[in-house]
Amino acid sequence: MKLVTCGLPYANGKAHIGHLRTYVPADVYVRYLRLMGQDVLFICGSDCHGTPIVVNAEKEGISPKELVDRYHEHFQKIFRELGIEFDFYGRTDAEYNHRRTQEIVKRLIENGYVYAKEIELAYCPKCDRFLPDRYVEGICPYCGAIARGDECDQGCGRHLEPGEIKEPRCKICGSKAEFRKQKHYFFKLTAFKDFLIDYLENKLQGTENALNYARQWVKSELRDWCITRNLEWGVKFPGEDLVVYVWVDAPIGYISFTEEACKRKGLDWKEIWLNGEISDITHFIGLDIVYHHCIFWPAMLKGAGYSLPKAVVASGMVKVEGKTFSKTRGYVVWVEDDYLKAGFNPDYLRYYIVNYTSHEKDLNFSWKVFRDKVNNEIIATLGNFIYRVLHFAWKNFGRIEGKVDPVVIDKIAEIKDKIVSAINRWEFKEASDAFMELATFGNEFFQSSKPWDLIKEDRDKCMDVLASCIQIVKALVIFAYPVMPKTMSKLAEFLGFDIANARLEDALKPIESIELKKPFIPFEKVDDKKIEEMERVMLERIRRAEEAESGKELIDIKEFEKLDIRIGKILKAERIKGSKKLMRLEVDIGNEVRQIVAGIAEVYKPEEVVGKLVPVLVNIKPAKLMGVESRGMILAADVNGKPVLLHPDREVPPGSKIR
RNA sequence: GCCGAGGUAGCCUAGCUGGUUGGGGCGUCGGACUCAUAAUCCGAAGGUCCCGGGUUCGAAUCCCGGCCUCGGCACCA
Numbered sequence: 001m002k003l004v005t006c007g008l009p010y011a012n013g014k015a016h017i018g019h020l021r022t023y024v025p026a027d028v029y030v031r032y033l034r035l036m037g038q039d040v041l042f043i044c045g046s047d048c049h050g051t052p053i054v055v056n057a058e059k060e061g062i063s064p065k066e067l068v069d070r071y072h073e074h075f076q077k078i079f080r081e082l083g084i085e086f087d088f089y090g091r092t093d094a095e096y097n098h099r100r101t102q103e104i105v106k107r108l109i110e111n112g113y114v115y116a117k118e119i120e121l122a123y124c125p126k127c128d129r130f131l132p133d134r135y136v137e138g139i140c141p142y143c144g145a146i147a148r149g150d151e152c153d154q155g156c157g158r159h160l161e162p163g164e165i166k167e168p169r170c171k172i173c174g175s176k177a178e179f180r181k182q183k184h185y186f187f188k189l190t191a192f193k194d195f196l197i198d199y200l201e202n203k204l205q206g207t208e209n210a211l212n213y214a215r216q217w218v219k220s221e222l223r224d225w226c227i228t229r230n231l232e233w234g235v236k237f238p239g240e241d242l243v244v245y246v247w248v249d250a251p252i253g254y255i256s257f258t259e260e261a262c263k264r265k266g267l268d269w270k271e272i273w274l275n276g277e278i279s280d281i282t283h284f285i286g287l288d289i290v291y292h293h294c295i296f297w298p299a300m301l302k303g304a305g306y307s308l309p310k311a312v313v314a315s316g317m318v319k320v321e322g323k324t325f326s327k328t329r330g331y332v333v334w335v336e337d338d339y340l341k342a343g344f345n346p347d348y349l350r351y352y353i354v355n356y357t358s359h360e361k362d363l364n365f366s367w368k369v370f371r372d373k374v375n376n377e378i379i380a381t382l383g384n385f386i387y388r389v390l391h392f393a394w395k396n397f398g399r400i401e402g403k404v405d406p407v408v409i410d411k412i413a414e415i416k417d418k419i420v421s422a423i424n425r426w427e428f429k430e431a432s433d434a435f436m437e438l439a440t441f442g443n444e445f446f447q448s449s450k451p452w453d454l455i456k457e458d459r460d461k462c463m464d465v466l467a468s469c470i471q472i473v474k475a476l477v478i479f480a481y482p483v484m485p486k487t488m489s490k491l492a493e494f495l496g497f498d499i500a501n502a503r504l505e506d507a508l509k510p511i512e513s514i515e516l517k518k519p520f521i522p523f524e525k526v527d528d529k530k531i532e533e534m535e536r537v538m539l540e541r542i543r544r545a546e547e548a549e550s551g552k553e554l555i556d557i558k559e560f561e562k563l564d565i566r567i568g569k570i571l572k573a574e575r576i577k578g579s580k581k582l583m584r585l586e587v588d589i590g591n592e593v594r595q596i597v598a599g600i601a602e603v604y605k606p607e608e609v610v611g612k613l614v615p616v617l618v619n620i621k622p623a624k625l626m627g628v629e630s631r632g633m634i635l636a637a638d639v640n641g642k643p644v645l646l647h648p649d650r651e652v653p654p655g656s657k658i659r
Numbered sequence: 660g661c662c663g664a665g666g667u668a669g670c671c672u673a674g675c676u677g678g679u680u681g682g683g684g685c686g687u688c689g690g691a692c693u694c695a696u697a698a699u700c701c702g703a704a705g706g707u708c709c710c711g712g713g714u715u716c717g718a719a720u721c722c723c724g725g726c727c728u729c730g731g732c733a734c735c736a
Contacts, residue, residue, distance in 0.1 A: 010736055050736060216662055225734050291733060380698055388695035447700045525696060
């Protein structure tokens with residue numbers, strides 16, 4: 001029995017195209033494996049714990065469970081509608097996962113891989129509780145920006161250790177927090193370094209993008225993981241008033257979901273998870289969680305005495321209309337609101353995702369490309385071939401009994417081999433290109449055989465041609481089924497065979513005789529108006545996002561007057577060591593020379609900004625960036641996140657006021 | 660900065676253990692056909708294989724240097 005899993009969607013937001021980038025190929029993979037005769041268990045579930053869920057639930061005034069329920073339902077619905085069929089879709093807050101997680105944590109403790117340590121944590125005296133991660137807000141000790149407890153998300157982006165944040169405040173009640181010591185538990189990840197190096201170099205299979213990242217990480221410094229948090233919501237850490245960190249109980253979902261799936265099917269989950277060193281387990285994940293799956297997870301499994309995964313397959317990133325996927329900036333396609341509600345066939349999106357490029361590379365989603373792929377590839381090549389054959393055969397004969405051309409059988413066999421080879425390398429584009437090649441072959445065969453002429457001259461010969469074509473149609477239905485299950489199962493039913501129990505080899509078995517009904521048009525065209533509408537929706541969203549980003553209300557001139565903006569002359573400039581973006585400048589602002597740190601080093605070289613006149617916000621609070629004090633802020637235009645400097649249109653004296 | 664991945668015609672790509680004219684798809688142009696959702700088929704145009712140097716009889720393919728793009732740099736879900 002082979003196990004295939006997908007990274008668990010976090011039950012904190014709706015499904016978008018980024019999710020599908022992992023789930024669709026995984027589903028396609030499983031369906032092909034089954035067509036290849038393999039026994040596969042396919043599982044997934046909702047990731048239900050963690051601080052963001054608790055914080056968001058509190059914000060909405062509902063319980064974490066209510067929030068999780070909502071998105072758990074949502075994801076199940078999306079998967080159902082897109083034909084992503086898990087054998088079991090669980091949730092990490094279920095009893096079975098709590099039980100398995102606690103069992104594994106106990107094993108880790110028994111085996112000596114967990115130790116306690118006192119650390120200083122932010123504590124809110126008013127709420128009377130410790131404040132984990134995102135419950136804290138304060139000042140970043142490095143750059144002075146407002147930061148979260150665990151990360152300076154708006155400023156320098158640094159990770160913050162517990163206790164590092166300055167002036168911590170409780171995010172719930174807003175009152176001042178203090179630091180208090182508390183005992184927490186750490187997982188001895190460092191003890192697994194040698195094991196991990198060997199595992200990643202010699203044992204784990206998968207896509208290069210995942211393996212290379214992981215190898216690089218494991219060779220640099222590993223640190224022990226703090227695996228406990230001060231929350232109510234989560235899996236209780238044995239014997240303490242703490243819960244385990246989400247990244248402990250989330251992957252354990254893979255195990256507990258397997259148990260549940262096996263229980264329902266009368267199988268033994270231990271054959272997968274407790275059968276020795278490496279087990280036939282394949283994890284499909286996004287690139288963002290490679291670390292957890294290739295480092296943390298195998299170490300945990302090893303430490304608790306469980307089997308290790310055989311392969312980790314990581315999908316590439318998603319872009320939307322050529323821009324980096326971003327929910328906040330509006331470059332996103334929501335599966336339900338944007339796609340399904342518009343009434344598009346889910347098979348189209350599945351085909352797009354699988355066929356756009358290889359699994360490891362970046363996938364760009366564009367509505368125009370979508371329209372072209374659907375209309376030119378799915379419909380014109382594949383759908384049209386199927387329909388023209390079925391329609392012609394039904395109209396002229398009704399029943400087809402003829403000899404299939406051996407050339408056709410050879411071609412089908414060739415395509416089948418291509419598909420098998422591609423699937424074994426997780427090359428889903430190659431597999432889908434292969435069946436499209438067969439459709440093109442079919443069109444060529446039909447065209448060059450001219451059955452519309454033959455029917456007038458030689459009905460038997462015409463019948464043979466159609467027998468060959470129907471053979472190709474059947475092969476196409478089987479070969480394309482994993483990518484487009486909805487439409488292909490309808491066609492299989494039309495042709496009178498059971499796709500659920502089909503094998504790739506069935507495509508080669510000649511159809512002796514077949515009775516045809518009136519065929520249906522398998523795919524509906526996507527029209528330009530609809531695409532324009534979709535693009536409008538997206539542009540509108542991007543525009544709104546930009547507006548929200550700038551988030552500007554109307555202000556009084558008095559407020560503007562608070563800003564002291566002057567022209568400064570850059571006297572000196574140098575890069576800041578260790579930083580990609582920052583440049584240290586000495587700027588003459590008229591009555592003094594200030595040291596200012598500016599994020600322009602990605603675009604400008606020091607020598608080209610020296611001597612330039614630029615606007616400077618003089619009365620901004622001083623801040624430290626990368627340890628260098630900055631007293632002022634260079635103003636520049638923001639073009640796609642990159643700075644463009646502004647210069648006065650004629651020479652003006654440094655210190656000139658801007659108003 | 661460090662570490663990955665990658666730069667092949669308007670777009671997506673194959674080739675990358677070096678060897679005849681760098682394949683394929685979409686788009687474009689011309690033609691043919693009419694069974695079919697103006698679908699299909701045939702043909703054509705289109706490439707400094709990022710740049711520079713090197714190794715070699717010979718490099719998109721190997722080596723060195725540079726430029727550019729994307730991503731990661733961790734207890735962030």
